Amino acid sequence: MQSDSKRLNTTDHSRDSAGLTYVYPVISRRAGGVSIGINLNPNNACNWRCVYCQVPDLKRGSAPRIDLNKLERELRSFLHELVDGDFMQKHVPPEVRKIHDIAISVMVNPPVRKNLNKSSN
Numbered sequence: 269m270q271s272d273s274k275r276l277n278t279t280d281h282s283r284d285s286a287g288l289t290y291v292y293p294v295i296s297r298r299a300g301g302v303s304i305g306i307n308l309n310p311n312n313a314c315n316w317r318c319v320y321c322q323v324p325d326l327k328r329g330s331a332p333r334i335d336l337n338k339l340e341r342e343l344r345s346f347l348h349e350l351v352d353g354d355f356m357q358k359h360v361p362p363e364v365r366k367i368h369d370i371a372i373s374v375m376v377n378p379p380v381r382k383n384l385n386k387s388s389n
Protein backbone atom coordinates (compact mmCIF):
# COMPACT_ATOMS: atom_id res chain seq x y z
CA MET A 269 0.00 0.00 0.00
CA GLN A 270 1.19 3.50 -0.80
CA SER A 271 3.06 4.98 2.13
CA ASP A 272 3.53 8.65 1.27
CA SER A 273 1.48 11.22 3.07
CA LYS A 274 -0.37 12.63 0.07
CA ARG A 275 -3.75 14.02 1.08
CA LEU A 276 -6.75 12.92 -0.94
CA ASN A 277 -9.24 15.53 -2.09
CA THR A 278 -12.59 15.69 -3.85
CA THR A 279 -11.07 16.30 -7.28
CA ASP A 280 -8.52 13.48 -7.19
CA HIS A 281 -10.21 10.31 -8.39
CA SER A 282 -6.99 8.54 -9.27
CA ARG A 283 -7.44 4.80 -9.23
CA ASP A 284 -3.89 4.15 -8.09
CA SER A 285 -3.88 6.45 -5.06
CA ALA A 286 -3.57 3.48 -2.68
CA GLY A 287 -1.07 1.62 -4.85
CA LEU A 288 -3.44 -1.34 -5.26
CA THR A 289 -4.73 -3.09 -8.37
CA TYR A 290 -8.47 -3.10 -7.77
CA VAL A 291 -9.22 -1.02 -4.67
CA TYR A 292 -8.93 2.76 -4.43
CA PRO A 293 -10.30 5.46 -2.15
CA VAL A 294 -12.14 8.56 -3.31
CA ILE A 295 -13.23 11.48 -1.18
CA SER A 296 -16.86 12.17 -1.88
CA ARG A 297 -17.72 15.78 -1.11
CA ARG A 298 -21.44 15.15 -1.60
CA ALA A 299 -21.44 12.12 0.69
CA GLY A 300 -19.00 13.68 3.12
CA GLY A 301 -16.81 10.61 3.45
CA VAL A 302 -14.56 8.07 1.81
CA SER A 303 -15.97 6.02 -1.01
CA ILE A 304 -14.02 2.81 -1.58
CA GLY A 305 -13.88 2.11 -5.28
CA ILE A 306 -13.36 -1.29 -6.81
CA ASN A 307 -12.01 -0.99 -10.33
CA LEU A 308 -12.70 -4.10 -12.38
CA ASN A 309 -10.90 -2.71 -15.42
CA PRO A 310 -7.37 -2.11 -14.10
CA ASN A 311 -5.69 -1.99 -17.51
CA ASN A 312 -7.95 0.80 -18.81
CA ALA A 313 -8.75 -1.24 -21.90
CA CYS A 314 -11.97 -1.16 -23.81
CA ASN A 315 -13.03 -1.71 -27.39
CA TRP A 316 -15.60 1.04 -27.39
CA ARG A 317 -15.02 4.75 -27.78
CA CYS A 318 -17.83 6.46 -25.94
CA VAL A 319 -17.66 10.24 -26.31
CA TYR A 320 -18.30 10.69 -22.58
CA CYS A 321 -15.57 8.23 -21.52
CA GLN A 322 -13.52 9.43 -18.55
CA VAL A 323 -11.13 6.48 -18.31
CA PRO A 324 -7.60 7.91 -18.41
CA ASP A 325 -5.24 6.60 -21.11
CA LEU A 326 -7.93 4.39 -22.57
CA LYS A 327 -6.43 1.56 -24.66
CA ARG A 328 -8.02 -0.71 -27.21
CA GLY A 329 -8.42 -4.24 -25.93
CA SER A 330 -9.95 -6.38 -23.23
CA ALA A 331 -9.73 -6.20 -19.46
CA PRO A 332 -7.63 -8.94 -17.84
CA ARG A 333 -9.36 -11.76 -16.03
CA ILE A 334 -10.37 -10.57 -12.57
CA ASP A 335 -8.35 -12.13 -9.77
CA LEU A 336 -11.09 -12.40 -7.15
CA ASN A 337 -8.70 -13.67 -4.46
CA LYS A 338 -6.47 -10.64 -4.92
CA LEU A 339 -9.47 -8.34 -4.98
CA GLU A 340 -10.73 -9.84 -1.70
CA ARG A 341 -7.27 -9.51 -0.08
CA GLU A 342 -6.97 -5.90 -1.19
CA LEU A 343 -10.46 -5.00 0.02
CA ARG A 344 -10.02 -6.71 3.40
CA SER A 345 -6.60 -5.16 4.00
CA PHE A 346 -7.69 -1.71 2.85
CA LEU A 347 -10.80 -1.79 5.07
CA HIS A 348 -8.56 -2.89 7.95
CA GLU A 349 -6.20 0.00 7.20
CA LEU A 350 -9.09 2.48 7.12
CA VAL A 351 -10.68 1.23 10.33
CA ASP A 352 -7.65 0.26 12.43
CA GLY A 353 -4.67 1.83 10.65
CA ASP A 354 -3.54 5.39 10.08
CA PHE A 355 -4.67 5.82 6.46
CA MET A 356 -7.43 8.25 7.45
CA GLN A 357 -5.06 10.40 9.52
CA LYS A 358 -2.40 10.45 6.80
CA HIS A 359 -4.52 10.85 3.69
CA VAL A 360 -8.05 12.05 4.48
CA PRO A 361 -9.07 15.55 5.60
CA PRO A 362 -10.50 15.49 9.16
CA GLU A 363 -14.02 16.57 8.17
CA VAL A 364 -14.54 13.52 5.93
CA ARG A 365 -12.87 10.75 7.94
CA LYS A 366 -15.59 8.16 7.66
CA ILE A 367 -16.28 5.30 5.26
CA HIS A 368 -19.33 6.17 3.22
CA ASP A 369 -19.71 3.34 0.74
CA ILE A 370 -18.08 0.73 -1.45
CA ALA A 371 -18.65 1.35 -5.14
CA ILE A 372 -17.96 -1.23 -7.83
CA SER A 373 -16.81 0.33 -11.05
CA VAL A 374 -17.96 -1.99 -13.82
CA MET A 375 -17.45 -1.00 -17.41
CA VAL A 376 -20.49 -2.04 -19.32
CA ASN A 377 -18.57 -3.09 -22.39
CA PRO A 378 -18.81 -6.70 -23.53
CA PRO A 379 -15.17 -7.77 -22.88
CA VAL A 380 -15.37 -6.88 -19.18
CA ARG A 381 -18.84 -8.31 -18.70
CA LYS A 382 -17.70 -11.59 -20.24
CA ASN A 383 -14.62 -11.56 -18.00
CA LEU A 384 -16.72 -10.81 -14.90
CA ASN A 385 -19.00 -13.72 -15.67
CA LYS A 386 -16.00 -16.08 -16.00
CA SER A 387 -14.51 -14.84 -12.75
CA SER A 388 -17.70 -15.32 -10.78
CA ASN A 389 -18.01 -18.97 -11.82
Ligand code: SF4
Pocket residue numbers: 313314315316317318320321322323326375376377
Ligand atom coordinates in the same frame (compact mmCIF):
# COMPACT_ATOMS: atom_id res chain seq x y z
S1 SF4 B 1 -17.58 1.50 -22.41
FE1 SF4 B 1 -16.81 2.63 -20.62
S2 SF4 B 1 -14.57 2.38 -20.74
FE2 SF4 B 1 -15.37 1.86 -22.74
S3 SF4 B 1 -15.22 3.74 -23.94
FE3 SF4 B 1 -17.27 3.65 -23.06
S4 SF4 B 1 -17.18 4.79 -21.14
FE4 SF4 B 1 -15.07 4.30 -21.78
